[in-house]
Amino acid sequence: MPEFFKFDQIEYHMGAAGRTVKVSSDLEEGSILVIKGPSGAGKTTLLRILARLLECDKGQVFLQGQNWLSFTPQLWRSKINYLAQKPAVFNGTVLDNLKKPFALKIKKDMFNLDEAIDGLRELSLNENLIHQDARTLSGGETARITLLRPILFKPNILLLDEPFASLDDNSARSVMEFLKRWLENETGRGIVMVTHNDIYKDISGIKIQELELSEPGVN
Numbered sequence: 001m002p003e004f005f006k007f008d009q010i011e012y013h014m015g016a017a018g019r020t021v022k023v024s025s026d027l028e029e030g031s032i033l034v035i036k037g038p039s040g041a042g043k044t045t046l047l048r049i050l051a052r053l054l055e056c057d058k059g060q061v062f063l064q065g066q067n068w069l070s071f072t073p074q075l076w077r078s079k080i081n082y083l084a085q086k087p088a089v090f091n092g093t094v095l096d097n098l099k100k101p102f103a104l105k106i107k108k109d110m111f112n113l114d115e116a117i118d119g120l121r122e123l124s125l126n127e128n129l130i131h132q133d134a135r136t137l138s139g140g141e142t143a144r145i146t147l148l149r150p151i152l153f154k155p156n157i158l159l160l161d162e163p164f165a166s167l168d169d170n171s172a173r174s175v176m177e178f179l180k181r182w183l184e185n186e187t188g189r190g191i192v193m194v195t196h197n198d199i200y201k202d203i204s205g206i207k208i209q210e211l212e213l214s215e216p217g218v219n
């Protein structure tokens with residue numbers, strides 16, 4: 001059996017000082033890799049590289065044994081889906097926002113309204129929100145809607161950049177439980193998550209690994 005998701009000696013430069021980060025890690029199916037480290041350590045940059053939104057200097061990534069370069073970037077990003085630290089909210093309703101990724105040719109017309117409504121309920125959101133102007137949502141509602149958007153796209157790997165940043169403790173715990181159910185509901189899923197919130201430590205029954213991006217050039 002090939003490893004589920006693996007990045008091998010990924011190397012990249014950052015910032016004006018041009019320092020280099022080198023990282024390797026792997027993720028078992030059904031588990032979470034938590035990326036930690038101080039501000040500016042390169043956590044967001046790493047997630048964007050894994051999603052093929054940025055290029056790295058060296059290194060390779062494998063999904064179920066297949067090299068990332070054997071996928072088109074678009075196909076890769078449908079399997080490895082990145083949720084930004086400050087996700088974009090588009091003009092229009094919540095429904096328009098949830099449908100947005102399905103404009104891509106690769107999953108054209110595969111949006112399922114029932115799944116979207118189930119997702120809202122599972123995230124403790126009122127289903128009537130679906131017709132609300134997305135720009136009028138509260139910070140916590142926006143965080144949950146923008147999390148639901150890649151979930152509906154059914155990726156193998158979710159790359160989450162600070163998903164708890166605008167949530168209170170109770171909402172963060174319920175989002176973490178939602179993510180646990182998401183991992184368990186189907187095979188072939190995993191999460192790579194950048195977070196300063198230790199809420200994931202309270203959730204039992206999921207394998208969690210930590211990767212610390214600390215000193216320049218280490219890892």
Ligand SMILES: Nc1ncnc2c1ncn2[C@@H]1O[C@H](COP(=O)(O)OP(=O)(O)OP(=O)(O)O)[C@@H](O)[C@H]1O
Nearest residue numbers: 014015016037038039040041042043044045046085
């Ligand atoms: N496009 C860019 N051009 C120049 N420098 C950049 C670019 N993107 C990021 N950097 C720099 O690279 C460094 C790492 O940025 P990154 O966003 O990956 O950090 P981070 O670990 O996610 O930090 P935070 O915890 O604050 O989100 C920072 O010093 C940042 O200013």
Ligand SMILES: [Mg+2]
Nearest residue numbers: 043044045085
């Ligand atoms: Mg960041």
